[in-house]
Amino acid sequence: MTLSDAERFARLRLARTDQIGPVTFRQLLDRFGSAQRALEALPELIRRGGQALPSIETVEAEIEAGERAGARLMFAGEADYPEMLAAVDPPPPLLWTLGNVNLMARPCIAVVGARIASAGGQRIARGLSQQLGEAGHVVVSGLARGIDGAAHTGALPTGTVAVLGGGVDDVYPPDNADLYVRIAEQGCIVSESPMGARAQARDFPRRNRIISGLSRGVIVVEAELRSGSLITARLAAEQGRDVFAVPGSPLDPRSxxxxxxxxxxxxxxxxxxxxxxxxxTLRTLRDPGPDNPFTGAPDQIEAAVIEQVAALLSPTPTPRDELARALGLPIGTVAAALLELSLAGRAALLPGGLAAAEPP
Structure with missing residues (x-):
């Protein structure tokens, strides 16, 4: 797919709109056919939920910041968008990158683990990453202290990708600044966040999803039971990737x-x-492309229909085809109603055609 400059701008503006995550983004493209048409339809819908479109100036400023940093913007559906990440349901709408983006087209494997890692754990991560690199793999990690930093260091000569929670220009943690510079020069730095964004706690689940999505498998070296590394492992399993674990002493909480x-x-x-x-025996995943759930949907959804769909939602995710059967409505009508509820902040659209009620 080759996107026009106007469509690329519209996709960035759409992705930066409140209440629009990867699922809603893809459904808006399915519903309206392009980001430009989706933006034309959005103002009235998002006003109902108290949101507003980001200004044109805000989007222009982000693009200009990327150009100043030498960063590159790529969108899902474009030819250079990483194939493994494109197979995630749904893929991140866009990525900012610094460095050699061709690394993401090679076989990748993630190495993740504890921030406060043991010396032995860091040695294992560094040595294993070096071996993986020499065998032709690109090591992906999150540039955190401890295991992540050791993994990047071991793979730096052969190729490594660092996925950040903040923007690609956000050097975090600061004590990995030298490593950040080396990866920008020799590897690749990736983020879904806007240029200039500073990493916050809510950004790390999205970062972890990209780490596992880029990779054929995830190796966990050290991690406590409640940790981001185990979240990455769970996401990898959900995405159909292999999960590897390095065993450790039962006396060490990091094991x-x-x-x-x-x-x-x-x-x-x-x-x-x-x-x-x-x-x-692992085969590269390919995304066959989802069926468009909006086929046959009317241009306008009656308010009464939207309320009927809303009344059936609960905190428990429910398949949209189940909602359609319960109401005796076409799937396209229910999908369009759920999209409007999502934009109003009343429903959460989830992968696999699921929807749930947002808490009041």
Whole structure:
């Protein structure tokens, strides 16, 4: 797909609108056919939910900031968008990148783990990442302290990708500033966040989703039971990726995460051979493209229909085809009603055609 400059601008503006996440973004494109047409239809809908479109000046400022930083903007559906990430349901609408984007087209594997890591854990991550790189893999991680930093360092000579929670120009944590510079020069830095954005806690689940989405598998070296690394492992499993875990001493709390993953069926990883064995039969994922749920939907959805759909929602995710059956309505009408409820902040659209009520 080749996007015009106007459509690229519209997609960036659409992606930066409140209440529009990856699911809503893709459904808006399905509903209206382009971001430009979606933007024309949005003002009235988002005013009902108290939101507003970001100004043209705000979007122009983000693009200018990217140009000053030497960053590159790519959108889902474009030819250079990473194939593995494109297969995620749904993929991030856009990525800002710094450095060699071709690395993301090569076989990638994530190495993640504890920020406060043991010396032994960092040695394992660094050595394993070096072996993976020499075997032709690109190591993906999150540029955090501890295991992430060790993984990037080990893979730097052969290729590494750092996924950030803030913008690609946000050097976080500050004590990894030298490593950040080296990755920008020799590897690739990636983020879904706007240029200039500073990393906040809510950004890291999105970052972790990209780490696993870029990768054929995720290796967890050290992690406590409640940690971002285990969130990344869970996302990897949901995305159909392999999950590897490096076993550790039961006396070390940092080993509880990997050991629990092993109990749940993760692949034991003691070295490169374990990874190569698992990948020997793995095929690259390809996204066949989702069916358009809005086929046959009317241009305007009656307010009464929207309220009927809203009344059936609960905090428990419900398939939209189940809602359609319950109401005796076409799936396209229900999908359009859910989209309007999402834009008004009354419904959450989830992967797999699911929807849930947003808390009041």
């Amino acid at each position: 509880r995460g990997p050991n629990e993953l092993l109990r749940q069926g993760a692949i034991l990883c003691e070295g490169l051979e374990d990874v190569e064995r698992a990948f020997s």
